[in-house]
Amino acid sequence: MQAGDRPAHAGTATGAVPETIDRKVVSAGLVGSVVEYYDFGIYGYLATVLSVVFFAEGSDPTTALLATFATFAAAFVLRPLGGLIFGHLGDRFGRSRILAATILAMCAATVLIGILPTYAAIGVGAAFLLVAARCVQGIASGGEVGGAAAYVAEKSPPARRGFLCSTVQLGALSGALLASVVVSIVSSVLTADQLSSWGWRLPFLLSLPLGLVGLWIRFRLDDSVREEELAAEGVASAPVVELFRAHLPGLLRTLGLSTLLFAGYYVVYVYASTHLQRTGGFDARAAFWSTTVTLVVSCLAMPFFGRLSDRVGRKPMLLWAAVAFGVLAVPCFALMNAGSLPLAMLAQVVLGLPESALMGVVFATFAEMFPSRVRYTGIALGFNLASMAVGGTAPLICLWLLRVTGNPLSPAWFLVGAAVVTVATALTLTETRGSVLRTV
Numbered sequence: 001m002q003a004g005d006r007p008a009h010a011g012t013a014t015g016a017v018p019e020t021i022d023r024k025v026v027s028a029g030l031v032g033s034v035v036e037y038y039d040f041g042i043y044g045y046l047a048t049v050l051s052v053v054f055f056a057e058g059s060d061p062t063t064a065l066l067a068t069f070a071t072f073a074a075a076f077v078l079r080p081l082g083g084l085i086f087g088h089l090g091d092r093f094g095r096s097r098i099l100a101a102t103i104l105a106m107c108a109a110t111v112l113i114g115i116l117p118t119y120a121a122i123g124v125g126a127a128f129l130l131v132a133a134r135c136v137q138g139i140a141s142g143g144e145v146g147g148a149a150a151y152v153a154e155k156s157p158p159a160r161r162g163f164l165c166s167t168v169q170l171g172a173l174s175g176a177l178l179a180s181v182v183v184s185i186v187s188s189v190l191t192a193d194q195l196s197s198w199g200w201r202l203p204f205l206l207s208l209p210l211g212l213v214g215l216w217i218r219f220r221l222d223d224s225v226r227e228e229e230l231a232a233e234g235v236a237s238a239p240v241v242e243l244f245r246a247h248l249p250g251l252l253r254t255l256g257l258s259t260l261l262f263a264g265y266y267v268v269y270v271y272a273s274t275h276l277q278r279t280g281g282f283d284a285r286a287a288f289w290s291t292t293v294t295l296v297v298s299c300l301a302m303p304f305f306g307r308l309s310d311r312v313g314r315k316p317m318l319l320w321a322a323v324a325f326g327v328l329a330v331p332c333f334a335l336m337n338a339g340s341l342p343l344a345m346l347a348q349v350v351l352g353l354p355e356s357a358l359m360g361v362v363f364a365t366f367a368e369m370f371p372s373r374v375r376y377t378g379i380a381l382g383f384n385l386a387s388m389a390v391g392g393t394a395p396l397i398c399l400w401l402l403r404v405t406g407n408p409l410s411p412a413w414f415l416v417g418a419a420v421v422t423v424a425t426a427l428t429l430t431e432t433r434g435s436v437l438r439t440v
Contacts, residue, residue: 026167028221029152031214032103033171034178036141038210039110041179042203043072043134044270044395045288048277049200053118054126065274069396071131075138076384076392082142083380084240090143090376091239095151098143098376100218105140107211109133114204142387146380151221153367153375158434159310162364166306169359170299176269177295182206184288239377243370247378250369254382256425257362260322262391263418264355267411269295271395272336272348279408280336280344290345297349298356305360313433314365318426321357326419328354333412358422368432372439390418 043050051068082102090098112133119126148168156164182203190199243251269291276287309317328350335347363379370378390397394414401410 024221025152025155025164027217028099028155029148029165029168030171030174031217032099032106032144032148033168034175035103035207035210035214036106036144037172037175038179039106039137039175039204039207040075040141041176041270042110042183043113044266045179045183045273045291046200046203047072047274047395048284049196050130052196053200054116054130055119066396066399067127069399071127071134073392073396074131075134075141076388078135078138079142079384079387079392080381082139083146083384084142084377085139086143087146087377087380088239090147090150091372091374092237095147095154095376096218096221099147099151099221100215102140102144102147103211103214103218106137106144107207107214109136109140110204110207111211112136114201114207138392142384143380145383146376146378149363149367149379150372150375153364154372154437158436161367162309162314162361162433163303163307165364165367166302166309166360168363170302172265172359173269173295173299173302173356177292177299179203180273180288180292180295184285184292187284187288239374240381243374243378243381247370247374251378251382253369253425253428254366254379255386256421257318257358257365258383258386259390259425260325260415260418260422261355261358261362262386262389263394263415264325264351264358266391266394267398267415268348268351268355269298271398271411272351274395275398275408275411276336276344276348279402281339282341282344286341290341290348293345294348294352298352301353301356302360305357306364309361309364310433313431314361314368315426315429315431317357317361318365318429319423321354321361322419322422322426324354324357325351326416326423329412329415329419330409333409337408365429365432367437368435370438372437375437 047065047068051065054071055067086098086102110133113130116129116133117126145168148171149165152165152168153161186199186202187195272294273284273287273291276282276290277284280287282290305317305321332347332351336344338344366379366383367375397414398411401414402408404410
């Protein structure tokens, strides 16, 4: 436990949070992540189709795909801004209302993509509209994850915080899994011409019912920090200023730990589908189903990793996952390029496990780094700075490495570099398993 840890509220202090609230806490954190990562996932999985739909017909396919992934990355540039805006509001006025606003904005932007005109209809304007919608997604998602993590952590007893916080990231993988399943089904049922002419819209439009369910759940939440507690502790008038002045080490650790998490997520769960098609020689359906199997295994494993961190600690779990990533990246990419679908699928599943472990542990770790006055802002800013640097850019970096080096193993070295950063950061951690969340 870190020195100076004090209870955020009575339930957190004693750990006597009734088991009956677990379901409500889980649904509160999980639902937004499902919507966010479903929306981001379908864009990545449909990248090869969108490159034809929204960018110049007849251009070099690699150039068009690079443009599509650059648009993918544009949303991540604005995620830190979303973290600052929604983090400021969430730390000053509470979590629940802000979490409802983020899911509303995310859903609206995704549905908008589903009804956009194409390049064939309005020319280059289609790409501009796509970028605008992605920017709204980026701002909304930047505010989603920090608030969801703070809310679940503050509602969780210390002994179960790792397990319950892992459900926020379980929502992220479940959203990506749902996206992969939807895209796999659509691509299996429709012909290539149908998919590129109108079928690609269906996964985006499905975000509407998902978002409505999420809004219903979020509007029924009570806040995780009560008004009388805010009055007693004092509200930070400028959370980001206080964050940089008093909690910079925590912010830097959040950034460092998130580096591999984002690099791994968008390489293993998003880019790998493209890699299997372009360098592995597999068709789109095989690549989609390989990703789907990987996501299923990772989803099943994640709660186990969260619970394990409640028993053995956050630091050992983070170190194990980061080292495993660094060691396994090159041989797993070699298997992806071996021309055997079972081996390629096995390699993707193996790489998904340390990613699942990182995702299952980090949010409890982040919440234990910051006091409630800046917790939303601290998690959102550090997490989203990493997303901007190595998350949305990961598919673009991998494609660029392939183009420059001609080496199909080059994306693996990107993962190795990210693993070095996260291992170095994890070594600086003080163990916080079972600690009481700080208020100041």
